[in-house]
Amino acid sequence: MFLFSRVRERLGALRRRRREAGQPRAAELALEVAMPWIVSESRFPEVRSEPDPLVSVVIPAFGELPMTLRCLHAVARAAGGASHEVIVVDDASQPSLVDALGSTRGLKVERLEAQRGFVGAANRGAAVARGRLLVFLNNDTAVCDGWLDALSRRLLGRDVGIVGGQLVSPDGRVQEAGGIVWRDGSATNYGRGLHPEAPAVAFARPVDYVSAACLMIEHRLFRELGGFDERYAPGYYEDVDLAFRVRASGLRVEYEPAARVYHLEGGTAGTDLGSGMKRFQERNQRVFRDRWPHVLLQQPTRELGPDLARVHGAGRACLVVDRQLPTPARDAGSQRLSRMLRELLEMGWQVTLAAFDLADGAERPALESAGIEVLRRPFVHSLEAYLRAHGRRFDRVLLSRLGVARRLLPTVARLCPSAGVVFDTVDLRSLREGREAALRDDSRARKRAERTRKAELRMVAKADATLVTSPIEREYLARQNRIATIAVVPTSYPVVRPQMEFERRSGALFIGGFGHAPNVDGILWFLDEIWPRVKILLPEFQLHVLGEEPPQELYRRARAGVHIHGFVPDVSAFFEQVRMSVAPLRFGAGLKGKVHQSLALGLPCVATPIAAEGLGLMPDLHAVLAAGANDFAEGVIRLNSDRDLWQRLSIEGRAHVGRYFSDDAMRAGLVQALSARRGS
Incomplete structure (x- = not known):
């Protein structure tokens, strides 16, 4: 009976979402919410348990066996590529969850003999975990495909200490997309009520904290910081406090929207601030405020508004x-x-x-x-x-x-x-x-x-x-x-040393989008006026033309040895195979990316003065510069046969770009x- 009442509830939410206008994919999202709950409580999931897991998923639980089973089903279904183990910590439930879950293949179940709340159960789970990374996950959640891989990628980035996912309510609306801590120590769940794909909640960012309903941290760091602080037991504000300690160690706390997790909110702790677990929320806010008074002075006031406070440390x-x-x-x-x-x-x-x-x-x-x-x-x-x-x-x-x-x-x-x-x-x-x-x-x-x-x-x-x-x-x-x-x-452009030597290269490269008039004019001029002169002395020479939407005129004028490739997503192989690039532009303005990129990759370039404009290039030191068709053809022929010139241009061109066109200059x-x- 319990199962079918929940099914009716979720499908009712689905029908309501379908009626809403202007909310893309609302019905699909609502169905995605409903599906994790449409699971027979009599069927136990099989979870992965690998000998050397990257991630340990720790699920504290107090009673609520059907809810915990649904959580485990979702974890098993959305496992992804990250190697992991799953640990359920039974917080002294009566009857014990150990007896009910003990037959679940791959699952590790720990039991506390005395109830210690979320804080104690989470710390116990971390103590027996084997993974390099820890994920704390509420048992009233249903994770979505890709959640674990997304969290892992973000945490393994530079200077990241904690990552949290996007929490979504069963009605398909955002519950939390990162948290904000105000100067008075109170906290706000950012994005509540928005569509999960709305721009305001769809981008990753550093935040003040993330909810422990779905929180990933490196195991070593969690241990060094002493885990969740027991003064917040049995729960509430332990995640905020941990985020502040992680940030004090020099690491960031990040929100990862690609890790979507449906959360019943209150499914474990209830919603009444005066009873159950929720009664500790206001008490622990005072504990937190007393612990971090000087840091809180740097936090924004509520007058700033959540849209400006949603990114930790970003002012403008x-x-x-x-x-x-x-x-x-x-x-x-x-x-x-x-x-x-x-x-x-x-x-x-x-x-x-x-x-x-x-x-x-x-x-x-x-x-x-x-x-x-x-x-x-x-x-x-x-x-x-x-x-x-x-x-x-x-x-x-x-x-x-x-x-x-x-x-x-x-x-x-x-x-x-x-x-x-x-x-x-x-x-x-x-x-x-x-x-x-x-x-x-x-x-x-x-x-x-x-x-x-x-x-x-x-x-x-x-x-x-x-x-x-x-x-x-x-x-x-x-x-x-x-x-x-x-x-x-x-x-x-990043300056990269070329791997292929002069002797192992052949031919030339032209690259440019053909929605840009200078590129169309330049390559047609090259084929009409320069290419015939080159082929007289280099009959086996090949030209590779890369760029989106090549015009029919280009195909009509292409001759033997000219290969029109169109748009190529990754052009790096061409830069390693050809002996030179050509930039035969006769008009244009601004820096020409085709020349700039070629020099940065150590590929010598034959270019017109217009193509080289603004780069400050010296002839035969950084590039071969040629204005007319005869000079351009001679430049191609000379560069094709002169190994010393090629080496000099490759080295000096890269050095010039690195010196004057770096990230620092930008x-x-x-x-x-x-x-x-x-x-x-």
């Missing part, structure tokens, strides 16, 4: 809007933006990112895992509506590309009154358009470029700071606006731009 908030979410495998602009976002996080900023049209993207999970909040439909219907509700919390707004800045800057100025605005040109479109117009001697294109130039200068004048990718662009803008703050933020430009305010 920055909104970044680009044309689309970055696709770093596809274009250099996305690679630069991805590295800028990483730098902002490392500088201590809370980062919120949005595509101008709020479209989703394949890279979103990786961005959220890195700690970036990503606004998207259907959770956010318009940027204006979002900024009307949240605009005042942003200290800076970075608008990427002219089209985005032109359409959004007035809205930002109105709804984010305290935010400084940074205009990121990505590359100067007017410079690129003007050069193309000159190349084609097109008067209409010249007029279009002039209109673009005036629009860019209006954005420069209205913004608090402007970002460019090279000193040449900074000088170009500075001549037209002498009072603007213009910061150089170049792309930074950070210095960002610091300058984010510190600037008009009139100051």
Whole structure:
């Protein structure tokens, strides 16, 4: 009877969720909630027990055999790849859980002879655990697929001491997505009531604490810290106190949304603050406050609000809007933006990112895992509506590309009154358009470029700071606006020593997205004017062309030895196989990622002056530079046969990029731009 009443309850919740509008996957999530409870109490699960487990899952339990069985079924079903053992600690239940669970294959059951509450039971479980990592899990939970692997990956990251998952109520709404501790010692579960995939709770971040209903910590660290403090026995605030002790040791406490755990909340302890376990909640808050008075002075007050307090230690908030979410495998602009976002996080900023049209993207999970909040439909219907509700919390707004800045800057100025605005040109479109117009001697294109130039200068004048990718662009803008703050933020590529030697390489590589006009023009010019000259002396020479959406014209002009690969997600193998890259660009602006990346990877490049612009390259020291078709073909032929030249370019090109286009250079430009305010 108990089982079927719970089934009806869960399916009723499912039907209610289906009726709700604007909540994506609500019905599926509600069904996922219901399913762990639709399990026969007469069927015992089989759990894994490995001889040398990475993780020990410790489940304190007091009575509630059906609830504990459902928890074990979920753990067994969602085991994942991490090797683990499962330990149930019976907190002196009557009747004993040992008798009921003793036949469960793979399960280790410990029994306390006297009731010690969650704190004592958890510490006992840790004492007999064999895993390098410990997970404390309430018995009124149902874990989801991938939970253990997600927690383990996060904990094994740099300087992480505790990780907690996303707790979801049986109705499919968030119960806790990390916790906030206020200055008075009270605590708040962040995200309560939100959809589990809502942007505010879908990104990983450092937090004040995570609930012991699902908490992972390294076994050695837990032991060194003395476990859960017994002064909080039988329970409540032991997890908050442990988080503060872990942070005092120099490690972070992190929230991992990919570890989703459904939690009955009160299923074990009840909900009445005046009776049962819950009566210890207020008492232990006082104990906690008395223990950490000086640290609590550094915590925010409730007036700050949960949205600004949700990230531990992060003071300032920055909104970044680009044309689309970055696709770093596809274009250099996305690679630069991805590295800028990483730098902002490392500088201590809370980062919120949005595509101008709020479209989703394949890279979103990786961005959220890195700690970036990503606004998207259907959770956010318009940027204006979002900024009307949240605009005042942003200290800076970075608008990427002219089209985005032109359409959004007035809205930002109105709804984010305290935010400084940074205009990121990505590359100067007017410079690129003007050069193309000159190349084609097109008067209409010249007029279009002039209109673009005036629009860019209006954005420069209205913004608090402007970002460019090279000193040449900074000088170009500075001549037209002498009072603007213009910061150089170049792309930074990791410098890597090439593995393959000169003799084992052959052919050339062109890489670039073909939605970008300079790339289309450049490769067609190369095939028409340069390739025939190269093939006269190097008849076996091969050219590999990589890039998204190659036009039909490219296929029509391709000749023998030209291989058009289209989009390639991982281009590293090509950089190790070919002898050189070619960058035959005749117009453009900004740093060219194809040249920059090639030098960083130690692959010598033959480039036009336009392609090498802004990099400060010396001919035959950092790259082979050639303007006309004859010179370019001669450069390819010479580099193909001159081993000493190849070695020099490989070594010096890498050194040059590492010296002038590092993460430090990117950070210095960002610091300058984010510190600037008009009139100051």
